[in-house]
Amino acid sequence: MKIGVLSFQGGVKEHMDHIKSLGADAVEIKDCGQLDEIDGIILPGGESTTMGKLLEITKMMQPLREKILNGLPAWGTCAGMILLANSIEGSRRSYLSVIDISVRRNAYGRQIDSFCDYALIPEVSDFKIPLVFVRAPFITHLGDDVKRLCTIRENVVAARHNNILVTSFHPELTEDFKFHEYFLYMI
Ligand code: GLN
DSSP states (O other): OEEEEEOSSSSHHHHHHHHHHTTOEEEEEOSGGGGGGOSEEEEOSSOHHHHHHHHHHTTOHHHHHHHHHTTOOEEEETHHHHHHEEEETTOSOOSSOOEEEEEETTTTOSGGGOEEEEEOOTTTOSSOEEEEESSOOEEEEEOTTOEEEEEETTEEEEEEETTEEEESSOGGGSSOOHHHHHHHHHO
8 A cells, every 4th residue: 555645845754654664655745646656645734825835836736636536535634634624714715625624723822832632532543542733723614524533622623524534633743553544444
């Protein structure tokens, strides 16, 4: 199994290392010619406005969007979740718009307000796993068909719709592999 990680900026290496530790191949994705080679794609954390601009500049936005709508499994962590969302609070624009959620950027405050919490997410693991939030968004609206996977401090921070997984937090920054295992299992 070959997993692509969108590699413009952000937490690319950490995702690649987790995927490789689980015995799958990981490749850096920088242009749309590579999209046919992969079985799933991870959109990492970083800065969503920068990654959104780079998706436009490299002309990847539309081909990637079509691939995901046609069933390519996709997982967005943090900024990656913002790129996948249908709507971004307070903004007139969205990016890939492939999952019916609204998100609030920087919803917990600034970098200094970053935190770690633990939660039991039955869909993903039988025991509590660490969740790392770094200038994280949360989900303010979930479409009817979108499954809520985790709520922290009364806000939805993980969800799934068919082939699309979104998390506000960063499993790749922990030593826990459950979310990466879950994504491979989805594929
Ligand atoms: N605050 C960033 C954004 O809005 C996301 C931060 C992250 O990915 N850790 O794009």
